[in-house]
Amino acid sequence: MRQNRERYLIMETVLSGIRPTGNLHIGNYFGAVKNFIKMQEEHNCFFFIADFHSLTTHPIPGDLHGHVKTVLAEYLATGLDPEKATIYVQSDVPEIPEMYLLFNMNAYIGELERTTTFKEKIRKQPDNVNAGLLTYPVLMATDILIHKANKVPVGKDQEQNLEMARKFAKRFNHMYNTDLFPEPSAYNFGEELVKIPGLDGSGKMGKSEGNAIYLVDAPKEIEKKVMRAVTDSGPTAKNQDKPEAIQNLFTLLKVVSSTDTYNYFDEKYNNCEIRYGDLKKQLTKDIIAFTNPFREKILEISANDAYLHKVVTQGAEKARESASKTLKEVRNVIGFRKF
Ligand code: TYM
Numbered sequence: 001m002r003q004n005r006e007r008y009l010i011m012e013t014v015l016s017g018i019r020p021t022g023n024l025h026i027g028n029y030f031g032a033v034k035n036f037i038k039m040q041e042e043h044n045c046f047f048f049i050a051d052f053h054s055l056t057t058h059p060i061p062g063d064l065h066g067h068v069k070t071v072l073a074e075y076l077a078t079g080l081d082p083e084k085a086t087i088y089v090q091s092d093v094p095e096i097p098e099m100y101l102l103f104n105m106n107a108y109i110g111e112l113e114r115t116t117t118f119k120e121k122i123r124k125q126p127d128n129v130n131a132g133l134l135t136y137p138v139l140m141a142t143d144i145l146i147h148k149a150n151k152v153p154v155g156k157d158q159e160q161n162l163e164m165a166r167k168f169a170k171r172f173n174h175m176y177n178t179d180l181f182p183e184p185s186a187y188n189f190g191e192e193l194v195k196i197p198g199l200d201g202s203g204k205m206g207k208s209e210g211n212a213i214y215l216v217d218a219p220k221e222i223e224k225k226v227m228r229a230v231t232d233s234g235p236t237a238k239n240q241d242k243p244e245a246i247q248n249l250f251t252l253l254k255v256v257s258s259t260d261t262y263n264y265f266d267e268k269y270n271n272c273e274i275r276y277g278d279l280k281k282q283l284t285k286d287i288i289a290f291t292n293p294f295r296e297k298i299l300e301i302s303a304n305d306a307y308l309h310k311v312v313t314q315g316a317e318k319a320r321e322s323a324s325k326t327l328k329e330v331r332n333v334i335g336f337r338k339f
Pocket residue numbers: 015016017018019020027028029030031032050053139140141143144152153154155156157158161194195196197204205206
């Protein structure tokens with residue numbers, strides 16, 4: 001009974017990260033950061049900046065350095081609180097590369113080659129198919145398992161990486177006859193994982209797709225982007241299915257506007273009375289109302305180097321404490337020298 005109660009009282013561990021490849025966009029916010037902020041209230045949370053992962057695309061050192069700072073400032077400006085969550089930079093935790101090496105021994109080339117993200121990357125960067133791209137899911141599993149995280153708030157595009165992390169956790173436990181690792185699962189408060197679309201008519205919003213609205217974008221910039229978004233000549237019959245480009249605008253409306261606003265335009269569409277210009281104006285207004293408070297804070301926090309330094313220094317210390325504990329257990333289970 002007492003044991004059960006104690007178990008109940010132990011908080012679940014949550015972990016997630018974002019690659020420092022540029023400013024955060026509203027896809028990152030609704031797919032990931034919004035959940036981070038909620039979860040830090042009642043979980044043991046680790047949120048980090050995945051700078052090792054970003055090396056797979058060979059950034060210039062100056063850009064890497066700047067982008068780490070950007071993501072950190074944007075984490076803090078959107079509401080991540082270093083008093084509630086451990087916020088750190090991946091490369092500040094040397095236990096991660098060691099555990100990554102150990103996990104690589106239990107990951108098979110065939111399964112890594114079959115992942116959709118790897119196949120996509122080969123297509124996108126055929127001149128840079130490096131080994132880091134192949135073992136990307138192993139590093140991601142390491143990030144998660146080194147803190148024994150149970151829940152991983154991510155967008156829909158990370159689903160397969162999470163499946164791999166579960167597979168590696170199970171495989172390790174089975175191989176060494178241990179229950180060291182929990183099986184982590186992807187998580188979203190809204191239950192379904194989110195995919196925020198871009199403004200170019202198809203696919204998801206992405207930093208490298210040129211179709212994103214950034215949290216730091218100035219109102220004029222947002223207006224320009226939304227007004228340029230792809231549409232069509234309008235529905236020709238009542239209650240017609242929405243083509244992808246139009247559905248995308250409605251998906252954006254759903255996350256930034258009120259239910260009434262969404263229903264209003266949905267009804268207009270279903271009655272063939274929609275004017276896309278009106279919808280875009282409303283969407284622009286609602287996106288600006290949503291991002292503006294973040295924008296001001298981002299600019300303020302980005303200028304405060306002393307605060308940023310303090311946050312990541314403290315974060316690295318806490319993250320290393322947790323990571324080294326797990327790594328010690330892993331080394332022990334594997335059977336490294338004890339004498
Ligand atoms: P990254 O940097 O590509 O994206 C960061 C987070 O934002 C989510 N996201 C989206 N969600 C909804 N709609 C979109 N259009 C959209 N675009 C991005 C992503 O799903 C992600 O949650 N591999 C990870 C980083 C990582 C990680 C980890 C995550 C490294 N180790 C361990 C969790 C746990 C990545 O590249 O995310």
